[in-house]
Amino acid sequence: MRTTGPEGSVTSDVPEAGPRAEEPRKLEARLTDADRFYRAFVAAGAGTTLVLITLIGLFLLTGAWPALKTSGFSFLTTLTWAPDGEPPKFGVAAMMFGTFVSAAVAMLITVPIAVCTALFINEYAPRAVRRSLTSLVDLMAAIPSLIFAIWGLFFLVPLLAPIEDWAVAQFHGWLPLAEASATGGSLFNAGLIIACMAIPITTSIIREVLAQAPRHECEGALALGGTRWGMISSVILPFGRSGIVGGSMLGLGRALGETLAATLILSIAFEIKPRILENGGITVASGIAIEFRDAQELGLSALMAAGLALFLVTFAINLLAALVVNRSPAGARA
Amino acid sequence: MTVPEVDQSVAAEAAPAPVGGVLEGVQVSCWFGARKVLEGVDIKMDAGVVTALIGPSGCGKSTFLRTLNRMHELVPIATLAGSVLLDGHDIYGAGLRLTEVRRRIGMVFQKPNPFPAMTIADNVAAGLRLTGRKVRDRDDLVETSLRRAGLWNEVRNRLGAPAGGLSGGQQQRLCIARSLAVSPDVLLMDEPCSALDPTSTRRIEETILELKDQVTIVIVTHNMQQAQRVSQHCAFFLAAEDEPGRVIEQGPTEQIFSDPHDPRTADYVNGRFG
Numbered sequence: 001m002r003t004t005g006p007e008g009s010v011t012s013d014v015p016e017a018g019p020r021a022e023e024p025r026k027l028e029a030r031l032t033d034a035d036r037f038y039r040a041f042v043a044a045g046a047g048t049t050l051v052l053i054t055l056i057g058l059f060l061l062t063g064a065w066p067a068l069k070t071s072g073f074s075f076l077t078t079l080t081w082a083p084d085g086e087p088p089k090f091g092v093a094a095m096m097f098g099t100f101v102s103a104a105v106a107m108l109i110t111v112p113i114a115v116c117t118a119l120f121i122n123e124y125a126p127r128a129v130r131r132s133l134t135s136l137v138d139l140m141a142a143i144p145s146l147i148f149a150i151w152g153l154f155f156l157v158p159l160l161a162p163i164e165d166w167a168v169a170q171f172h173g174w175l176p177l178a179e180a181s182a183t184g185g186s187l188f189n190a191g192l193i194i195a196c197m198a199i200p201i202t203t204s205i206i207r208e209v210l211a212q213a214p215r216h217e218c219e220g221a222l223a224l225g226g227t228r229w230g231m232i233s234s235v236i237l238p239f240g241r242s243g244i245v246g247g248s249m250l251g252l253g254r255a256l257g258e259t260l261a262a263t264l265i266l267s268i269a270f271e272i273k274p275r276i277l278e279n280g281g282i283t284v285a286s287g288i289a290i291e292f293r294d295a296q297e298l299g300l301s302a303l304m305a306a307g308l309a310l311f312l313v314t315f316a317i318n319l320l321a322a323l324v325v326n327r328s329p330a331g332a333r334a
Numbered sequence: 335m336t337v338p339e340v341d342q343s344v345a346a347e348a349a350p351a352p353v354g355g356v357l358e359g360v361q362v363s364c365w366f367g368a369r370k371v372l373e374g375v376d377i378k379m380d381a382g383v384v385t386a387l388i389g390p391s392g393c394g395k396s397t398f399l400r401t402l403n404r405m406h407e408l409v410p411i412a413t414l415a416g417s418v419l420l421d422g423h424d425i426y427g428a429g430l431r432l433t434e435v436r437r438r439i440g441m442v443f444q445k446p447n448p449f450p451a452m453t454i455a456d457n458v459a460a461g462l463r464l465t466g467r468k469v470r471d472r473d474d475l476v477e478t479s480l481r482r483a484g485l486w487n488e489v490r491n492r493l494g495a496p497a498g499g500l501s502g503g504q505q506q507r508l509c510i511a512r513s514l515a516v517s518p519d520v521l522l523m524d525e526p527c528s529a530l531d532p533t534s535t536r537r538i539e540e541t542i543l544e545l546k547d548q549v550t551i552v553i554v555t556h557n558m559q560q561a562q563r564v565s566q567h568c569a570f571f572l573a574a575e576d577e578p579g580r581v582i583e584q585g586p587t588e589q590i591f592s593d594p595h596d597p598r599t600a601d602y603v604n605g606r607f608g
Contacts (some may be wrong), residue, residue, distance in 0.1 A: 127410050219408065224465065227464070230463070
């Protein structure tokens, strides 16, 4: 079907009547040049992002290939990291464990604090305090992670040392989490510092989303005789669920990839253990940073493989988050 | 839309004497920041009587309504003077708990505001959870409340469906049912039909008339016919330019519409301005 002539002039506005009018017809539209230009411009931006992420994935895959070929499946199960040894023996198991444990500790601390802070700023704080708190949180999100890491290393960890030692002394023996020969450079402390880094950005995003909760629904809850907390739990939190998940995922992304804090805090140990208060541990990011300098040919490839593993895990977690967000009853909020 | 049957059991339950609270605004004045929007309003809203607040836009009638269940103070810069008495007790005093005031004086808003992610039944029962009240038979309360709001027959087979899927008129009646479920003494309605089609409007007006002996109703409306159809007492608000809103005249609805004392009231109810 032709609706335009060779010069671009419209020769016919009327579509040929199909044999069956109940079939949907094809929709066409003539775009202006400006519209076409902006479409191409925006599409180029989106395309660049996709190309970038593909290139990174490909680079990691090709770099990791020799190491993966050498180690095979044992790459996922081996604890030790001696890729340049004879014979080479290496795997991400310990690194992945450390990454997950420190990230889990970080998120367990981050999410409740971030949600509470966001709710306090939006719903409880006096108006004068609200403004300054909001900008303070946004400002904190902009502090480089190095500052947090140094602060954690020289201030927070020594400060907590007596408490951790006390906990170990109290619960040791019947709570494997609290057993430790020495404290300080533990996965728990690393997770704690990572939480400090993740809290501002997570809070900032969650606060922004929760502030969008429809006011007339909030008033509805209050008008029924609800308390402020009742309003929060029946209107604001259900509304903000996807935003809370989204903000937490950004925080988790930061936790998984955080290098400096883990590098500075952790006493290096390639092992898997439930004793999260005990010295020793390693994460993928800190492992790469530490081993990079001394790595030779296969060692470098092995580090690429570790990076690839982290890349894939982050990817998978974000996909999972998207699934969680999409499962919320979006249709009900039309 | 099918015309729902009038529920006989509810009509039979109604006590001979009207129940519900007596609400009284005493010299109520309101400000937003430095701007005074309402001055010296005295209105008594009796049990068994539907009180209509009428007047052109911006005359302060919605503001007054929101002072009656302490929604006014939710606006950060809002302040007020005077008092509001519920059965003789000052709702702005320390004697009544804020949440208790709002439970006893329910409100239906201009825009239907059910909780969209909750089911229809959960919406009706939402007030129970919010006020921490327990009932023996939740399903029974849901059914009774929906019947009183005239919505039961339309939703009885989809109580578990999300409330967001209802039409605007149904959502508004769901909000009425939700308010009734916490057994309020007074029900405030802020232009409840302004976003609805004529059929839904008629349905809500029927609901108001069915409810008026069980709960004191105060309704803000821009619709003169509606005020005449549903109310027995009527207060006319007016704000002159750059001046706060005042009650120009109040009295039995019939008299306000047929024989108003003030020429401005006559002009307004006859559609000559506003």
